[in-house]
Amino acid sequence: MPIALYGFLQGDTVGLLILAEEGDTLQALARKLEDAASLRVAGRDRVQLVYNGKTMDPTMTVAQAGLQALDRFDVISG
């Protein structure tokens, strides 16, 4: 069952609804957001995912990171 999350990409003008799978890595989740916002924000080589104020390990999965439906995550340059 996909998990609906609020994603905010640094440089973008609006938050987007991103559907994640529990097994997605945070790196893949960040890429999903970048793809979804690519009309407005150019892709970056290196990004970091921030959740609850902490920079997360990109190899963790959505489930391991504890992301739950309607949580907010941010993707920033890094």
Place this chain on the structure above:
Amino acid sequence: MLSREEWLPLARKLDWDYSYVREDEVFPEVISGRPWLPHSEWQEWEESFKTSYREYVDNQYEKDMAVYAVRDAVGRLENIQKLAAPWMNSLKVHAAALALAEFTGVIGNLRGARFGRDSAWRTMATFGALDEYRHTQIPLLLFHQLVRWDSQFDWAHKFYHTNNWFAVAARHFFDELTVGQNAIEFHIATNFVLETGFTNLQFVGLASLARESSDHMFERMVTSIQTDEARHAQIGHPVLATVMKHDPKYVQYLVDKWFWRSWRLFSILTGLSADYLTALDQRPYSFKEFMEEWIIDQFLRTLHEFGLKKPWYWDTFEDELDIYHHMIYASAYTYRATLWFNFVIPGPAERKWLRQKYPKYWDDMDAVWEQVSERWRTTGPGAANELAVHGTAMPTFCDLCQLPLSAGTPRKNSARVLVHEGRKYIFCSDPCQWIFLQEPERYASHKDIVKRVLSGEAPAQLPNLLTEYFRLTPDTWGRDVHSGDYEWLRARKTSAA
């Protein structure tokens, strides 16, 4: 026979003591508003216009005749067709947002006409209701003739009857402000905050934008409406002054709440028109300059006169003057098929102007427009490519204002998540969250568009959402005015080749 000066005070101050019922049964707090005070506290209620019904009808007749005359002289289809395309879309935004919102003002004023606490207040609210009927009918009359030429003008009437995301936001605002409001909060929020603070002056500014755009019909329409607003907005001041004597903290709360809520909607309507949908050589000022010159100074002066403080979020508000409507416009451009009017990309000259007017954050906005332009350059212009230069992921919305989560800055979006009684909410900003937390029972059960989609109430697929839920069609949904065919973009393509 009494002279006017003798008769008017008698007719306006026609209160009496009740003997068969209690005063609080005639004016229950739930609908008259709080604090509940006996009439003795309201009997000094006064305003400066002191109009009789006969004078009111005579004046309104003259104003209506003037509007008809301007429509007949410069409001014909051939006149409208000569207007610049971006401005035409500013008209469509205002036509939709204005007409039926004014009708909700009728309802609010009629509540004041029955449940206002003094007869002079009730008399003025009766005129206010008649004003708002007029403000409903004028735009419907003037824009109806344009529907056969451009079906997007049909949204002058249709807008509030749809579940379009912007209609949901506007309805959320006006339902609370006018339709479901008690008389005291309605008159403080509508007359003192929205009208005195924003729309009365907004109409002066809009008339100026319309004049610069050679749109004399719209100029006359908003000027005619503004003269009514200036009168009935006066109801709010004596209501506020009386409540201030008994509960100044409550007044400050109402001002803080309604200034923010009004700002949210106002910044979109007027900000987009001033800085994007008016041709560059016809812009008399930037939206921020307009706000600083016309809104902020006089509003702060008025607050001071009444012993009120600036709203607690004033620094956030001032910061938003530089960025909020820009983020909304860029977001809306990239989701333009979700709206009923068309958009333009700011070209190099416009972006240079915007950079001069908004130096604080323009670098970030410029990068967004560069990226959007790049997409058009890649796909090539043409109506067939519209949806290739359009967002596909679902944008998200604030659980209070119902507008997109486009606050803060592109570098740091100010959205915040709140868990309240086991349910998650998201707000675009601290003030929206604060308003929610003051009266959560008022807002908690309302679902924003995202939650409607997630619960299955609204379709998840964009085409279905647009046609079935937003009630748009391929003929009416928003497009790029030039279908991406901009001279400056072609010039770049040539030089790149």
